[in-house]
Amino acid sequence: MADLRTRYLGLDLRSPLVASSSPLTGSLDGLRRLEAAGAGAVVLPSLFEEELAEDPGPVGADSQAGQPDQAGYGAGPAAYLSLVEQAKQHLSIPVIASLNGTSRGGWVRHAARLEQAGADALELNIYYVSSRPGLSGGEVEGNYLDVVRAVRQAIGIPLAVKLSPYFSSLANLAGQLVEAGANGLVLFNRFYQPDLDIEALQVLPALDLSSSAELRLPLRWIAILHRRWGVSLAASTGVHTATDVVKVLLAGADVAMMTSALLHNGPDHLRPVEMRLRDWMDRHRYETVDQLRGRLSQRSVPDPAAFERANYIKTLASRTAPSR
Numbered sequence: 001m002a003d004l005r006t007r008y009l010g011l012d013l014r015s016p017l018v019a020s021s022s023p024l025t026g027s028l029d030g031l032r033r034l035e036a037a038g039a040g041a042v043v044l045p046s047l048f049e050e051e052l053a054e055d056p057g058p059v060g061a062d063s064q065a066g067q068p069d070q071a072g073y074g075a076g077p078a079a080y081l082s083l084v085e086q087a088k089q090h091l092s093i094p095v096i097a098s099l100n101g102t103s104r105g106g107w108v109r110h111a112a113r114l115e116q117a118g119a120d121a122l123e124l125n126i127y128y129v130s131s132r133p134g135l136s137g138g139e140v141e142g143n144y145l146d147v148v149r150a151v152r153q154a155i156g157i158p159l160a161v162k163l164s165p166y167f168s169s170l171a172n173l174a175g176q177l178v179e180a181g182a183n184g185l186v187l188f189n190r191f192y193q194p195d196l197d198i199e200a201l202q203v204l205p206a207l208d209l210s211s212s213a214e215l216r217l218p219l220r221w222i223a224i225l226h227r228r229w230g231v232s233l234a235a236s237t238g239v240h241t242a243t244d245v246v247k248v249l250l251a252g253a254d255v256a257m258m259t260s261a262l263l264h265n266g267p268d269h270l271r272p273v274e275m276r277l278r279d280w281m282d283r284h285r286y287e288t289v290d291q292l293r294g295r296l297s298q299r300s301v302p303d304p305a306a307f308e309r310a311n312y313i314k315t316l317a318s319r320t321a322p323s324r
């Protein structure tokens with residue numbers, strides 16, 4: 001039977017299927033179900049910078065303040081620390097805590113508390129919508145790097161940075177993030193984009209789940225960044241099926257993260273995905289994930305430029321206009 005073991009952020013995982021940050025990973029019950037269904041690791045929901053204005057005190061000092069099953073969004077730092085502790089107590093797979101913030105500040109110290117609570121690694125989710133015309137792209141990126149350096153200094157556990165795809169020179173920024181202390185990159189986060197209600201004339205928050213069609217963007221960047229700087233790569237956005245998992249592994253990902261598919265189908269969705277991944281590996285005579293990882297990365301394919309083309313005349317021409 002195919003060996004699914006992989007390494008991510010220096011951690012040994014029994015499978016490359018990872019449950020990314022979502023309400024499903026915000027309760028002990030959800031985490032246990034994900035582990036039982038075969039998740040190789042779990043990423044807890046983010047603790048947000050806004051929630052960290054007040055100092056939570058040492059780990060365990062306020063464990064009554066939040067029960068682990070209620071540690072979802074906005075439950076506060078004490079409940080979050082309690083969830084990390086409980087998860088570590090009850091799960092045998094790695095538990096990755098998540099912090100979401102955009103500025104350097106006191107909240108960064110909280111990273112150390114997540115480490116003390118037992119988190120195996122930390123995922124730092126930085127997303128800043130830069131709407132100030134006076135703020136340059138370079139300044140925005142400089143701010144990202146400052147946050148990463150500050151968090152890196154606060155912890156000894158591995159650090160992954162979860163990014164959005166909206167940068168002018170992503171490969172350059174990725175290298176700088178690694179230099180600033182990131183051990184892994186999660187490509188990519190997916191944010192709600194506001195919509196408009198044309199009857200009520202209001203701006204609406206809108207959060208739709210992803211589909212496999214959205215896999216192409218992380219696929220391209222995983223393929224481009226594979227085996228650079230020794231950084232771990234996690235594919236996030238659009239991983240729904242075993243086919244999607246095979247694609248991101250072939251592109252060079254260390255793990256395939258899922259949220260929408262698990263929210264839509266429940267944690268047990270991991271079982272058929274794992275089974276089909278094994279089937280595919282058997283049919284193609286791959287015994288380990290390492291053997292197939294990166295086989296279609298940019299460095300491994302005969303036409304590396306295929307990953308860089310934005311407009312390819314043959315592709316564009318293949319879409320003919322309707323005859324009418």
Ligand SMILES: Cc1cc2nc3c(=O)[nH]c(=O)nc-3n(C[C@H](O)[C@H](O)[C@H](O)COP(=O)(O)O)c2cc1C
Binds near residue numbers: 209237
């Ligand atoms: C309801 C919901 C809540 C999420 N919460 C978080 C979060 O707290 N922190 C985070 O980094 N990403 C969060 N995400 C983003 C997911 O972890 C994931 O990166 C994104 O949904 C793309 O993956 P997918 O296509 O598998 O859904 C959330 C997504 C959804 C749908």
